[in-house]
Amino acid sequence: MSPESKADKHARALEILRRLEGAYPGADCALHWKDPFQLLVATILSAQTSDEQVNKITPDLFRRYPNPAALAAASQAEVEGAIRSIGLFRNKAKNLRLMSAQLCEEFGGEVPQTMEQLTALAGVARKTANVLLGTAFGIPSGIVVDTHVHRLAIRMGLCKRTERYPEKVEKELMPLFPQDRWVFVGHALILHGRQVCIARAPQCDTCPLSDVCPKRI
DNA sequence: ATCCCGAGGG
DNA sequence: CCCTCTGGAT
Structure with missing residues (x-):
């Protein structure tokens, strides 16, 4: 399989963002907090x-x-x-x-x-x-890379499959998305990772991002 | 690279 | 039983 060009990868990332916005319009932090x-x-x-x-x-x-x-x-x-x-x-x-x-x-x-x-x-x-x-604080300083975001970035082909360091994953993800969507990307990927792209059993057959995902698991 | 560590699901 | 869960410090 020929490697994906940078331009193609960027275009695919933006399409992934569009799908996430459609599937999880209100994605937000699931932790309960007041201050x-x-x-x-x-x-x-x-x-x-x-x-x-x-x-x-x-x-x-x-x-x-x-x-x-x-x-x-x-x-x-x-x-x-x-x-x-x-x-x-x-x-x-x-x-x-x-x-x-x-x-x-x-x-x-x-x-x-x-x-x-x-x-x-x-x-x-x-x-x-x-x-x-x-x-x-509403300051998009980076993209949250937790266990879900890390796994999904690899499965979606948005970072190197062998990448083990969250900070390097974050540096690969940031240029792929507009800065004012970084916070949403984190929340939406976490939600998608919990509900659909589950660690043990990814629900690829019902996944709204299936056709923009390389599915290299 | 290893350790911390209980709860939940399969 | 095993794997996973919004990681970080040593």
Whole structure:
């Protein structure tokens, strides 16, 4: 099979975007949150965990710890107990407490709005920072590459099939889509990955993107 | 490259 | 049983 040209790949990416806009017009963050601090906490919790599992525990968590000062003051055991059901709970509890203390000490209890400041927080790397910048602050600084976006980018032939690093996948995806659609692309691909292009059993027969997908799985 | 880790689905 | 889930730190 001859390799796809850059122009063809770009045109196909824009058609994929059109299909996503048609299939998931209201695609949005599935995590429940009311302010940037809550979104930051929920996103840290969401690592290797389904959003439903996170949404089950955050109402009680946000009631107990409504702000960074409250979460920074909580004990490790207390926080672990509140988030145990989602897995990776020791690391997440430690990061939540450290991150909250950083917000209090360095940013007056507010969530910062730059990539550099966000990624300096405990438990926050580029993916989580992109979620905050794009979804909480309306600043499209990149494309969220989580486990779904990573898998779909490979299946759709939008990045190298052997690419293992999310940041490199993101750099391949960004020039393929208009910057003002980057946030939507992340939300829509995650939704599509959960509902149709499922990890174990992709539903190719009912997929609205089937004819613009190389299907190299 | 490895570790963290419980819940849900097949 | 096995695989997967809106990753990040060491």
